[in-house]
Amino acid sequence: MSETVLNDHVEHASDPAAGDRARALDAHVFHSWSVQGQTNPFAIAGGLGTTVWDHDGREYLDFSSQLVNTNIGHQHPKVVAGIKAQADILTTVAPATTNLVRGEAAAAILAHAPGFQSVFFTNGGADANENAIRMARLHTGRDKVVSHYRSYHGNTGAAVVATGDWRRVPNEYARGHVHAFGPFPYRSEFWSQSVEQECERALQHMRRVIEAEGPESVAAILVESIPGTAGVIVPPPGYLAGLRELADRFGCMLILDEVMAGFGRTGAWFAHDDHDVRADLITFAKGVNSGYVPIGGVIVSPEIHETFSGRVFPGGLTYSGHPLAAASVVATLDAMASEGIVDNARRIGADVLGPGLAELAAKHPLIGEVRGVGVFWALDLVTDPGTREPVGAPVIGALKGALLQRGLLPFAADNRIHVVPPCVVTDDEAQQALAIYDEAFAEVGASL
Template identity: 65%
Template sequence: MTELTNAEVVAHDIEHVFHSWSAQAKLAPLAFRTGHGSTLVDHDGNEFLDMSSQLVNTNIGHQHPRVVEAIKQQADLLVTTAPANANATRARAAELILDRAPEGFNKVFFTNGGADANENAIRMARLHTGRDKVISRYRSYHGNTGAAIVATGDWRRVPNEYSRGHLHVFGPYLYRSEFWAESEQQETERALHHLERVIQAEGSDSIAAILLESVPGTAGIMVPPPGYLSGVREIADRYGIVLILDEVMAGFGRTGEWFAFDTHNVRPDLITFAKGVNSGYVPLGGVIISDEIAANFDERVFPGGLTYSGHPLACAAVVATIEAMEEEGMLDHVRHLGRDIIGPRLEKFAAEFEQVGEVRGVGVFWAIELVSDADKRTPASAAYLGALKKAILEQGVVPFIADNRIHVVPPCVITDEELERGLDAIEQALRTVPVS
């Protein structure tokens, strides 16, 4: 077969593939042929440093040999089996996931990705409580299925509001506080008060669940201030509400922990996951179910299921990913990258560049918020972010751009030297592209 060029691949793609979240006449996709570690290679042989982890999911990097080999071995043994059947690889994947969950979690419901993980967690909460309403945040993203997209807080919810019983609140975000707060403590106290007042005003006995990303990702990588998540837990307990923590983007190494909530003194009732659990090598997500909620379905049928739930190839990738992350000390590496490299470099950006309004994050999960007016905190324009993206790509680095932010979200396996090079590319773009 003749090797295709970038231009040929892009032309064929645009002709036949309908792209998500896009006006189809405005497409300009990159065309990658292969990759290794934190590097991607296009069809013309150009190499790029991946500072995006694609959609913040290739935590273990590209083409990790152990994960690829595990998928190959499972394919040779048994490519697929119905979810009603027992499967050794599926059981092992569940065991490894549960080993990293808090005490009192002994069941995993496997899904095809993060959206349907949140979808089924909402369903479990409603069945467990006999209530209907779900509270989530305006600054959030929970996926693109029926209830998950309505639980989402950003603009993508608005043309898709077909699911019932969803409410939204503002969470803590001191840089753009909705509560006139002047400190993290005030922001936390007032955000919690706001949440509780909404629950009371809506009727606490009508609220089934509070659904929160442990660290909101696409919405801006806002690490919760001390006391917020534990405060939400207290409120949920007070009113008999199920707490669902969405770890789809933040989980499995991204923050330097198996779960981002591990450092926040909180135990949820349901945990949703996807992305980093097997770096997206084969689609998979799931719900980690507390014993209290799982017991509802000992004698009662759970009214949900998926043909590809716990797919053997995906589960083989889970097993290999978790074992490799453990044995290679990846969580320690991620904590080092955030503490010793990303954090200090971004603080220097904030000190030097007026357009850097705020930097925030943990591990390999950071945001640079860009403004056109530092005093008014006016978000930088889409044109400016587009120009920054172009300037970074021209240096052989793939960035993750969201709204008025650059997200610094490389694979967990990125080396110190590669990371410095990626940050150098961002710095150069900030230095040379005129602000608008």
């Protein structure tokens, strides 16, 4: 498909035949988390910044960021150039070798994680959590990992069992995993009457779970700094710091999963930066290079790094620190810093999306609660604001259709619409999206 750039506007030549071919060939693709006979995926022909387009040339605001990962937007020229330049030098190299761009990527990441020692590179977020769990177990000599029910940590052996949602249940083949309820004031498991009470009771619950499991058997507490797929549940002040205190009390590690929340998504380099907490291990992927090339990793504290200074770490991946991926990380983090992209995400959240989504909630009874920060928001949809009963799949399906029809690519999960544009989103684009959400909610609400 050809395209012409005029005054920063991209005019797309339509190619419906290419779209037909893409859909026909998709029959050969086995899709994740899907009934294979019922897939009908949206065909994307190209993208630039916050916009994607289909093979008919129609544009859509990408307020899904794909899987909440294109933090720097589509086809950022500096990142594309970095990948191309590295491809001319060296496309691949074994992980046991020393490679300049891999070291530069590690240093660029550690610049935003003061006090940490090293980075173990993986292919994505799931195997980042997998290896963080392995490190914690070997470091402590213990086995159990405590994580939240409202969580998602990936689709590899231990990561999917650490996950709390339904995807864990058909995959429970890994050992040593325990779950607890984290704080969620809107649907409290603890009958709390305030955010402060929710935090206190959630920490008490976590403490009792660890005590009941035997503190001497617990290797780590693993939580998303802000649970993302579970609903963008921003923890109340003091909760993450309280988990740190519990980890110190019981001699276990605190692993913070920043796969979805990290690298600008919340308007900070890491979501936990706003919560006055120190982790032992930090996992990342997605936003570190917007998924341009698969990469993830574990940021390792000096104490855990030292554990393996005299013993073998029994883990590794053929593509650990892949040069093309490392080059994309270096280019991404440089562009995010020099162009103020993280600050833009924070400002857009505070000045545009936060107030705008609150206005939508006041206008549309379907929206029970608005939660979020930066460019990381969720609309919790309910059949009744009083009972807070979640809406069902037909309502979510209708909303997705109404949004797509109006030129917005949505992210939906359970009873929620997540508002998660790239961190480079502009004020005008955010306002345009808010108007589209308003129209879609009005249409679906009227039909109910």
